[in-house]
Amino acid sequence: MSLLSVQDMKTDIGQYAVLHGVSFEVPEGGVFVLLGRNGAGKTTTLRSIMGLWTPSPGSVVFNGQDITRMHTADIARKGIAYVPENMGIFGTLTVDENLILATESGRFDKARLARIHELFPALERFRDKQAWSLSGGQKQMLSVARAIIEPRALILIDEPTKGLAPSIVGAMAEAFREIAQTTTILLVEQNFNFARSLGRDMAVIDDGRVVHAGSMEAFAADTALQDKHLGLSA
Template identity: 45%
Template sequence: MTMLSVEDVHTYYGESHILEGLNIEVEEGENVAIIGRNGVGKTTTLRTILQLTPPQQGTVRFQGEDVTGLTTHEVAQRGIGWVPEDRRIFSHLTVEENIKIATPDPENVPDALELAYSTFPDLERFHEKEAGDLSGGQQQMVAIARGLVGDNDLLLVDEPSEGLAPQIVQKVVDALENIAADTTLVLVEQNFPMAMDLTDRFYLVDHGQVVGSGNSDEVSADDELIRRYLSA
């Protein structure tokens, strides 16, 4: 079953034409990477799916339903979660409060906390600490945990390894591997080996269009197409 379909989408920021007829499909249970250089439209693709930046042309379908033009809240209610690049945690709330507020059903809070802390044991140690006082890596853990406890069918994750130390990146990778086992995942990530390890398929984007796609286990950083569109 096709869970997500982005069909001939054109998205603008003001007069800047960012997505120029972009097409992607994600099947239920798949984990898909969107890769490409900075500024080619990867984050805009996620924002368009969520209707944070609605397309001026084209269609976004989720589980067969046209969600184009809905509010972001309505899209999220249908089962799409988001871990944004800038994390967007509540800095003046504690770790525990951040997780609680992301849990749709208050009755499920104990299970949500158990899930978050089993995924990121570090967070349990800091559960009473304000999220804004955590390190960048710990804040990323909170952001991913919030997406995890949202009971989503599809999770959009934007640049989860950006700015993190290698040992923290490995913790994030381990958590995303666990999440990907049960949730359909769309990942935007500059770390090419990490993106390929975590996903089944990839879309290569340039200037707001898909210029290549394939199976993640059949491509390497040395492939001509990857070098052409990912090298500086």
């Protein structure tokens, strides 16, 4: 059974139809990557899964339960976290305060906090700094850390490498590999080299529809298919 099953998801934003019947299956474990050009519908797909926009018709089934029309807070309580493209951190709060705000109890689990500091050492060094003062890469690390401060079965992550230096991208890839050992990641990414280094399974969205799905290994080996769906040669 898939951990997440998205079937015929259609989402309108105002008067615009953005998704026209998106369907894919995310198996449990590892990293599943959604690829596609700008404006293809990738972010809308994540937001629809998370209940920020409601697909109609269509269904989203998580861990065997239909979550299609649940409120976002209830979806989060089921074990899904969302790391938006804009990172979603609070600039005037410290690193620790941002993490505490993401906990259910209002206090840290020491073991989980220690694990986060292993993954992202900068967050331990700057734990008393206000989030606005962090670098772009450190802000992204904080955003991901907020998503895993509580146990999660699935994390939706939108464009985590956008605007980051190559050295930070490499560190982020290592952290994602570690996280994926225990938590499934659904990753939206336009940096194909980053995506191919992490993804086990993948799907390509174009004009609000899934136009290709399969293993990342097979897709990465087929340059003609990449050029057809992503225009990588351009």
